Amino acid sequence: MSEIPFQTPVKADLLISGATLITMNAERQVIADGAIAIAGDRIVAVGKREALTRSVVAREVIDGRRFVVTPGFVDAHIHITGDPLTRGFARGGPDDTWSDKLQKWVIPIFKAQTAADERLSAQCAALAMIRYGTTCFVEAGTVLQLDAVMEGLDESGIRGRVGEWVEGRAFNPADDQAKVSAAAIAILESEVERYPDRGGDTRLAAWPLLVGHSTNSDDVWRAAKALADQHGLRVSAHMSPRAGDPEWFLARYNRRPLEHLADIDVLGETVMLTHLANIDQSELDLLVQSGAGAIHCPHAAFQGGFGLTHIGLFPEMLDRGVNLMLGTDGMAADILSSGRLMASVFRDARWDQELIPATTVLEMAILNPARAMGMADQIGSLDPGKKADLVLHDTDLPEWGPVFDAVGQLAFSAPSSGVHSVWIDGVRVLDDGRATQLDEEKVLADARQAGREVIARTGLPTRTPWPVL
Numbered sequence: 001m002s003e004i005p006f007q008t009p010v011k012a013d014l015l016i017s018g019a020t021l022i023t024m025n026a027e028r029q030v031i032a033d034g035a036i037a038i039a040g041d042r043i044v045a046v047g048k049r050e051a052l053t054r055s056v057v058a059r060e061v062i063d064g065r066r067f068v069v070t071p072g073f074v075d076a077h078i079h080i081t082g083d084p085l086t087r088g089f090a091r092g093g094p095d096d097t098w099s100d101k102l103q104k105w106v107i108p109i110f111k112a113q114t115a116a117d118e119r120l121s122a123q124c125a126a127l128a129m130i131r132y133g134t135t136c137f138v139e140a141g142t143v144l145q146l147d148a149v150m151e152g153l154d155e156s157g158i159r160g161r162v163g164e165w166v167e168g169r170a171f172n173p174a175d176d177q178a179k180v181s182a183a184a185i186a187i188l189e190s191e192v193e194r195y196p197d198r199g200g201d202t203r204l205a206a207w208p209l210l211v212g213h214s215t216n217s218d219d220v221w222r223a224a225k226a227l228a229d230q231h232g233l234r235v236s237a238h239m240s241p242r243a244g245d246p247e248w249f250l251a252r253y254n255r256r257p258l259e260h261l262a263d264i265d266v267l268g269e270t271v272m273l274t275h276l277a278n279i280d281q282s283e284l285d286l287l288v289q290s291g292a293g294a295i296h297c298p299h300a301a302f303q304g305g306f307g308l309t310h311i312g313l314f315p316e317m318l319d320r321g322v323n324l325m326l327g328t329d330g331m332a333a334d335i336l337s338s339g340r341l342m343a344s345v346f347r348d349a350r351w352d353q354e355l356i357p358a359t360t361v362l363e364m365a366i367l368n369p370a371r372a373m374g375m376a377d378q379i380g381s382l383d384p385g386k387k388a389d390l391v392l393h394d395t396d397l398p399e400w401g402p403v404f405d406a407v408g409q410l411a412f413s414a415p416s417s418g419v420h421s422v423w424i425d426g427v428r429v430l431d432d433g434r435a436t437q438l439d440e441e442k443v444l445a446d447a448r449q450a451g452r453e454v455i456a457r458t459g460l461p462t463r464t465p466w467p468v469l
């Protein structure tokens with residue numbers, strides 16, 4: 001909290017006055033009857049309303065008494081293409097395994113999309129994220145048309161790190177592994193060069209994000225890690241949602257997946273791994289030692305039947321200081337509900353109502369991913385000097401009632417859809433529930449049309465659980 005002397009008035013574009021601020025600052029202060037001022041793309045003052053009313057001269061003042069203000073949420077793992085135009089369609093057949101569903105439904109739907117479809121899809125994903133207070137995301141490394149997607153995202157105003165689909169393992173014995181790896185590495189190098197991450201002032205950039213599992217050759221893993229280390233970026237990858245990845249790595253290397261990644265020197269603080277449902281104690285030790293980030297996507301895990309309540313080591317990760325964060329995997333834009341679901345399920349599984357408290361839910365949704373992304377000096381808390389990425393949660397709703405414990409109420413009982421307004425880089429991208437940067441009605445109408453066309457191109461049958469007349 002900063003107390004600014006009366007004699008040095010701070011000029012601001014906006015002062016939100018009288019709100020409850022969940023600052024997420026180093027002391028984790030919550031400021032009742034607080035105020036926050038922003039100028040340009042930065043937060044310039046945070047404190048009690050009385051102090052800031054005296055010390056800040058703002059062009060615009062918002063009466064914040066009905067709002068709880070938080071830093072923007074960060075979705076650490078989301079697919080912004082592939083699914084948004086065709087949600088619910090890739091149901092698979094009754095006897096399809098997870099792998100069948102992936103090969104016969106999910107990937108054909110991806111491949112049937114044009115650059116324009118992916119651009120539209122990314123804008124739908126951005127609109128949905130912003131609606132739930134997500135201001136920054138790490139994409140899952142499954143974009144096919146990066147240039148179109150970057151253009152679409154730029155218009156939305158959202159902050160993110162995105163990667164082109166890169167594999168690089170020669171599964172076909174006729175393919176030359178060295179050539180396949182080189183082609184994949186060339187994509188990584190090109191995307192990082194075309195969309196460089198220059199740190200604080202870069203809203204959108206490309207990172208060497210990998211699909212992961214068993215799809216990336218060791219050379220591709222090493223190249224991605226080297227690019228990340230060289231340019232201050234991060235690698236992310238899917239790993240071990242189910243037993244398939246451990247089985248594959250054990251069969252090929254006689255090592256579990258994280259053991260193998262450690263063997264080839266690609267486990268470290270610049271690496272973020274998604275799912276990690278099927279890891280054992282030795283892999284947990286490696287996560288702790290390496291400082292690699294872990295991303296849990298509760299909706300994907302629980303709907304996908306990963307077995308986390310039996311084998312998931314997420315409470316143990318938290319206990320041992322692993323930097324654990326939340327992702328939606330694109331299944332729901334709503335990061336708060338992800339945290340709420342995770343906490344609830346593990347409390348039940350471990351017979352412990354104190355496990356994963358509200359403070360941890362908010363840290364996993366805001367601060368931990370900011371740290372993992374190497375962006376904690378820019379985002380993740382309401383501190384002067386940081387980016388003006390913030391969310392107004394509307395408490396003028398029956399689910400809120402009086403605000404006496406903003407953290408607990410926000411994490412566990414407030415409607416996660418109660419986001420009133422969102423700023424990213426000091427721009428109000430959501431104003432009273434309305435997107436300001438994109439024509440939301442047109443994007444959604446175009447998306448409905450495009451989705452129907454994508455499905456028609458795949459030639460896949462529509463399946464519904466009950467007959468549709």
Ligand SMILES: [Zn+2]
Binds near residue numbers: 079274329
């Ligand atoms: Zn994913």
